[in-house]
Amino acid sequence: MAVLVxxxxxxxxxxxxxxxxxxxxxxxxxxxxxxxxxxxNPGFFERNDAFFLIFAVPGILCTVLGSSLGFPALFAIGLGITAYGFCYFLVHDVFIHQRFKWLRKTDNVYFRAIRRAHKKHHKHLSKEDGECFGMLLVPYKYLKAEIEASRK
Ligand SMILES: [Zn+2]
Ligand SMILES: [Zn+2]
Incomplete structure (x- = not known):
C-alpha cells in the first residue's frame, strides 16, 4: 500500500x-x-534555486508529520515528493545543466531525449511562448528524434 502511494x-x-x-x-x-x-546571475547559485527550498518543504512536512503522527500513507507521500525532487535535481541540474560534472555523456535515448526537450525549453529566454515544461515525461517526438539519431 505505502509502496503504491x-x-x-x-x-x-x-x-x-x-x-x-x-x-x-x-x-x-x-x-x-x-x-x-x-x-x-554570476556565480554558482541562481535565484531559481529558491525553488529547491520551496519544493523541499512539502516533502519534509509530509515525511515528518507522517512518521511522528503514525500515518504511513502520508510518510509515503513525503518520500515520493522527496524522491522526485532528487531525481529532478540529478536529471536537470547535474545531467542537463552540468552544475556538477558527475555525468556528461550517455547513449541512453531516454535521457538524451529529456535533455533535447529541455534544451528546447531554454531556447526561449522570456516568460511567454515556452514549451517543454515537464521533465521526466518527455514528448514522443524528442524520443523519436534520439532513436533515429542513434541508428545513424
Ligand atoms: Zn533548465
Ligand atoms: Zn523555464
Missing part, C-alpha cells in the same frame, strides 16, 4: 512540476525563475 506520488509530482513550471515559474514567480533562462 509512493509510486503514485512520484508520477503525480511530474504533473505538479509541469504545472508549477508553466504557470507559476513562468507566471507569478517569473522573477525567481528568469535567471535560469537568461544566466544573468
Amino acid at each position: 509512493f509510486i503514485l506520488t512520484f508520477f503525480f509530482m511530474e504533473g505538479v512540476a509541469w504545472f508549477t513550471h508553466k504557470y507559476v515559474m513562468h507566471g507569478l514567480l517569473w522573477n525567481l525563475h528568469e535567471d535560469h533562462h537568461t544566466h544573468t
